[in-house]
Amino acid sequence: MNVSNTNNKLQITWLFKMAWRDAKASKVRLLLFMASIILGISAVVSIQLFSTNLKDNIQRQSKTLMGADFIIDAKQIPSERAQTIIDSLQPDAFEVNFVSMVAFPKNGGTKLVKVRGLEGGFPFYGEIETEPTAAAGGYQASGGALVDATLLLQYNAKPGDSIKIGKLTLPISGALKTIPGSTAISTAVAPLVIIPYRFIAATELLQFGSRKEYQYFYKASDTLNLNRLEDKIGAQLDFENADLDTHTSTTKRLGRRYDNVGKFLNLAAFIALLLGCIGIASSVHIYIKEKLSAIAVLKCMGASRLQSFLIFLIQIAGIGLVGGLIGSLIGAAIQEIFPYLLKDFLPFTIEMNISAQPILIGVFLGLFMSVLFALLPLLRTWYVSPLEVLRVDEHATQEPIYIRLLVFTAILAFLFLFSFWLLDDALYSLFFVGATLLTFALLTGVALGFIKAIKRFFPTRWSFTLRQSLLNLFRPNNQTVVLVVAIGLGTFLMSTLYFTKDILVAKTEVGQRTENVNIIILDVQPEQVDAVAQNIKSKDLPVLNNIPLVTMRMHSIKGQLVNKLRQDSTRQVRSWVLNHEFRTTYRDSLTPSEELLEGKWTPRIATGDPVVISISDNIASDANITVGDAVVFNVQGVLMETTVGSIRKVDWAQIQLNFSIVFPEGVLENAPQFNVFTTRVPDEASSAAFQRDLVANFPNVSIIDLRQVFTLVEDILDKVSWIINFMAFFSILTGIIVLIGSVRTSKYQRIKESVLLRTLGAKNAQILQISAFEYFFLGLLGSLVGILLALLSSLCLAVFVFKEPFVPSIIPFLVFLPGITLLVLAIGLSNIQTVLRSSPLEVLRRER
Structure with a gap:
């Protein structure tokens, strides 16, 4: 027994x-x-580490x-029934918030802000961070x-200075750094100003048409079941x-919001991994093909099928294990970049932790995918005959x-299974795997068809080097x-x-088609319309x-009362x-941002005629209505029938x-309303002076400077684009490494x-020309077919997944096609440098 164990160990x-x-x-080949x-x-x-950290932080x-x-x-102000429900739960704090212009009397600066009038001890979790610290509790x-x-x-202001909000002027108690519930995006568009609720009435800013929100904050007892509470009174509040x-529900929504970012990142990671799998399969195929004669020699010397198979299986598994470990460690370092890039999207600071699960998954994936994708060429070692030493037949070792x-x-x-784990969508996973399989089959068919075409239409009159390079393609x-x-x-x-990156980046671009408009003035009351217009013209x-x-x-909607529809599950x-x-309007024409899909546009109607409205396609879909359907609106207490x-x-x-909803002229002119003006200012100095004067005369209006909005949005979207480009580049780099590995490994065949x-x-x-033409043909054929197939698949993605128009970029044709062809050519030529620099006998000795 001991002898047997010793023999097994040996x-x-x-x-x-x-x-x-x-x-x-x-x-070199294995590296x-x-x-x-x-x-x-x-x-x-x-990406998995970052996603895990993000979910853990949201939960925590x-x-x-x-x-x-x-x-x-x-x-709006809660209805009597809603107020009864609110009071019965005994709110621990409440606020009213609205967007308004404020002014700094010290220097005359004005700015659109979000005013929050707070009453009570909010927040109950987390804290308001201010400078000085005492201001958070003392304001x-x-x-x-x-x-x-x-x-x-x-605006060069500091605590101790004053701020004017509407008709009210208050001292600045402190600089607000953070408060629970706010994000970098929202505070950048409309910075926060928090004041005691008791001063809201004195601002005189809450007028008709003002956009405002009432919030009531609760700290629940440990025994209160929030899910049961939501089920019990949620529908009642919706009704009001x-x-x-x-x-808990807010956390779920937040998690789903970031899932969309993660899905593209997971797609890019999956493509990078799939490219790695292709590199494994192609490299090992050529590598094992070169080793068949050596394996035949081993079998002639008494090695069994299992032993010859295990030698190369151990090699591949070891490389997969080490590669998985190194890749996992690099991935752990890369994930530290994402929180910095995504900080503007996150309402909290992520605490990054390196958990063991993604690292172990990475090591396992490295081992599993290397063995799985190398298995087919590895199996050829099992079927190598000792006669392979003498036989010259490329089909002699084909497995069943x-x-x-x-x-x-x-x-x-x-x-x-892996794509489903990453994308969490069976249909998308099936589509992606199917597209990859179809592409593989088409490329194989193109390669085989190319070989048959060369055999049948061989150019016998071409030069020796060209003929020899073409012969290499099918011998x-x-x-x-x-x-x-x-x-x-x-x-x-x-x-x-x-x-795909271009489609996503195009979705993040801000089209400045309204370049003539850079100032929007909101909440202009009817009695202020003429005066505001005159102020602008002056x-x-x-x-x-x-x-x-x-x-x-x-x-x-279509004869069904909205109140009953709310209760209908x-x-x-x-x-x-x-x-x-x-918020609707009335006008007699379409704008450049609109396109008529169905029905007929009605510019105006006469008194007493049926009211015909135009709705946006998203309203038609979400309200389940179409042309000819009846909708009754409640316009400030007056019911209006429309079609x-x-x-x-x-x-x-x-x-x-x-x-979303546009009325024709002749219907709403006498309804309670407010107005929005737009204008254009030539520069920042004129914009600042105009805003200061307008706010001084009309403190209730809000002004949006579109140039600031464009700058903010473009800065944020630049970061989104950077992430998309980074992951695309990462996957493309993987593809280039794969190509280098595949072509470099093929040198031993020539x-x-x-x-x-x-x-x-x-x-x-x-010899140089023969190799150059052979690799040029291979690089050009492979890259051209790959780009054309990518064009077709991207069109399908744009139409069926992203639902966006597809305008193909010319970059892959100008960069990828010649770039990959030249890359394959360069690697192919580097493959034969040892042949050119040394004597034939020396090369043969070295390669054996």
């Missing part, structure tokens, strides 16, 4: 020694093979994000204001145009067809199919990612638009439509005034042919 030791010795002899694994694993691990800080256990909010008693710290820096938000089908099935199952031991598939599939994935500025706004709610109308207060006359497509991406040509008298220049 056999295992011998297998590891043989694997190590052979790996040392082929270290490139490992690089494919490292890059793919690092992409997956970095759920109450701090809101500052309370639950909140009830209403866009209520002292009757001062907490003003956004960045805003104070911009109020909402209940718990910290059922073995290949079994391995292919395992690979497809792995790809589907025994050719690498046409392997390299065309590797190059084409790599180019396909890289180009698809690039085209500064030699144009009144570009004077848009009336009328607020209303839906009373009934089987309704086909989205709940936001039933609760929303619509849908047309449906419009609205480009909401444009930063301008767009409307060395003997090149040596033979030199022995027969071929010159170095001829």
Whole structure:
């Protein structure tokens, strides 16, 4: 028994020694093979670690994000029934907030801000951070204001100075740094100013049409079940145009919001990993093909099938294990970048921790994918005959067809399960794997068709070097199919990612089609319209638009009362439509951001005629209405019957005034309304002077400087684009490493042919030309087919997934096509440098 155990240990030791010795002899090829694994694993691990940290932080800080256990909010003064529910729960704090202009008397500066009038001890979790620290707890008693710290820096103000809010002037108690529930984006658009609730009436800013929100904050007892509370009174509050938000439901929404960012990152990581898998399969295929004669020699010397198979399996598994570990460590370092890039999207600071799970998954993936994708070429070692030493037949060691089908099935199952784990969508995963499989099949078909076409239409009159390079594409031991598939599939994935990146980046671009408008003036009351218009003209500025706004709610849809629809769980109308207060307008023409989809546009109607309205396509979908359907609106207590006359497509991406519902002229002129003016100022100095004067005369109006909004939004979207570009570049880099590995490994197939040509008298220049033409054909064919297939797949993604128009970039044709072709050519030429620099005998000795 001891002798048997000793023999087994010796056999295992011998297998590891043989694997190590052979790996040392082929270290350059195996290092490139490992690089494919490292890059793919690092992409997956970095994104998985960041996603894990993000979810953990959201869960851990759920109450701090809101500052309370639950909140009830209403866009207007709560109804009597809603107020009864609010009071019965005994709120611990409440506020009213609205957007308004404020002024700094010290220097005359004005700014659009969000004013929060607070009463009570909010926040109950987390804290208000101010400078000085005591201001957070003392502003209520002292009757001062907490003003956004960045805003104070911009206007050279400090605690002790004063701020004017409407008709009210208050001392600045402190600089506000953070408060639970606010984000960098919201505070950048409208910085926060917090004042005691008792001073709100004195500002005289809450007038008709003012956009305001009432919030009631609650700190729940440990015994209160928030989910049960939400189920019990949530529907009642919806019925009264109020909402209940718990910290748990808010956390779920927040998590879903960041899932969209994660999905693209996961897609990019999956592509990087898939490129690594392609590198593994192509590199090992060529590598093992070169080792078949050595394996045959081993078998002639008495090695068994299992032993020869295990030697190379140990090699590949070891490389996968080491590559997975290195990739995991690199991924752990890369994930530290994401919190910095995404900080403007996050309402809290992420505490980064390196958990063991993604690291272990990375190491396991490195081992598993290297073995799985190398399994098919590895199995050829099992079927090598000792006669392979004498036989020259590329088909002599083919494994049985059922073995290949079994391995292919395992690979497809792995790809589907892994993509489903990353994308969390079975349909998208199936589509992606199917597209990859189809691309693989098409590339294989193109390569085989190319070989047959060359055989059939061989150009016998071409020069010797051209004919020889074409012969290399279909003679025994050719690498046409392997390299065309590797190059084409790599180019396909890289180009698809690039085209997709363009679609996503285009969605983040801010189209400044309203470049003539850079100032929007909101909340102009009817009695102020003429005076505001005169004020604008007195500064030699144009009144570009004077848009009336009328607020209303839906009373009934297609004869069904909204109040009953709210209680109907089987309704086909989205709940936001039933609760929303619509700001509508009336005009006689479409705007450049609108396109008529259905029905007929009605510019104006006569008194007594049926009222025909135009709705946006999202309202038509969410309210389940179409042309000809009846909708009754409640316009400030007056019911108005209307019929849908047309449906419009609205480009909401444009930063301008767009409307879901538009009435014709002749209907709403006498309804309670307020106006919005737009104008254009030539420079920042004129804009500041104009805003100061307008706010001094009309303190209730709000002014939006679109140039500041464009700057802010573009800065944020630049960071989104940077992340998208970074992940695209990361995957493209993986693809390039894969191509280098695949083509570099193929050099060992051409060395003997090149040596033979030199022995027969071929010159170095001829050998160089033969190799150059062969790799040029392979690089051009593979990259061209890959880009064309990527073009088709990206069109499908744009139409069916992103639902955006697809304008293909010319970059892949101008950069990828020549770049990858030249890269393949350069690597191919570098492959034969040893042949050109040394004697044939020396090369053969070295390569053996």
